[in-house]
Amino acid sequence: MTDAAPVIGAAGELLIVAGALTDSLATPRLLLAGRRTEPAWARGLWEFAGGKVESGETAIAGLHRELREELGVEVVLGDELFGPDVSDVTGDRVWEIRAPGSVPGPGAEPSPLRFVMRLFWCELAPGSPQPEPLEDHDQLTWLEPGSWREGVRWLPADERIVAALLDDAIAIHKRGTC
Numbered sequence: 001m002t003d004a005a006p007v008i009g010a011a012g013e014l015l016i017v018a019g020a021l022t023d024s025l026a027t028p029r030l031l032l033a034g035r036r037t038e039p040a041w042a043r044g045l046w047e048f049a050g051g052k053v054e055s056g057e058t059a060i061a062g063l064h065r066e067l068r069e070e071l072g073v074e075v076v077l078g079d080e081l082f083g084p085d086v087s088d089v090t091g092d093r094v095w096e097i098r099a100p101g102s103v104p105g106p107g108a109e110p111s112p113l114r115f116v117m118r119l120f121w122c123e124l125a126p127g128s129p130q131p132e133p134l135e136d137h138d139q140l141t142w143l144e145p146g147s148w149r150e151g152v153r154w155l156p157a158d159e160r161i162v163a164a165l166l167d168d169a170i171a172i173h174k175r176g177t178c
């Protein structure tokens with residue numbers, strides 16, 4: 001979160017980037033989730049650390065900045081978890097997290113913008129500090145195997161993303177043992 005303006009594409013689309021921070025890109029076992037402090041509709045729900053890409057910034061640069069600001073970490077990026085939706089601006093495969101005019105949760109305002117997310121696997125870079133809830137979260141947790149989906153109450157839009165991430169983690173493990 002900074003004062004710079006987020007990028008709103010001509011199609012009225014806002015891009016969010018987020019990190020699926022795990023203990024190991026090669027054999028992911030743990031998944032980091034952060035508990036949001038605001039806005040009111042999202043308070044107490046859990047999410048991937050990340051945020052809005054700012055004007056003049058690439059998605060990757062935005063992701064490194066958000067993870068530094070929110071968690072105080074440096075990361076090595078892994079693969080992107082492509083979503084089933086398509087960006088109206090870039091044509092990238094994304095995760096739609098809010099359709100224009102929809103409300104994400106009780107008490108939330110409708111937004112004329114479409115919110116789409118790009119999510120990347122990542123692990124701590126050598127020498128990085130451990131994550132801390134510096135901004136936007138009041139608690140962090142490393143979810144153990146078997147508790148990625150049910151271990152916390154995710155933001156509504158994240159539920160299908162976590163399910164896909166888990167499938168991907170299982171596929172990564174299988175590839176590693178074949």
Ligand SMILES: Nc1nc2c([nH]c(=O)n2[C@H]2C[C@H](O)[C@@H](COP(=O)(O)OP(=O)(O)OP(=O)(O)O)O2)c(=O)[nH]1
Nearest residue numbers: 001016018047048049050051052097115155157158
């Ligand atoms: N960071 C993040 N945002 C998510 C996730 N799932 C989800 O629906 N969202 C929504 C919540 C917000 O409406 C929006 C992201 O905005 P944000 O508040 O994190 O962005 P930001 O850090 O740049 O902060 P700000 O400019 O709003 O102050 O996307 C997720 O897993 N991570």
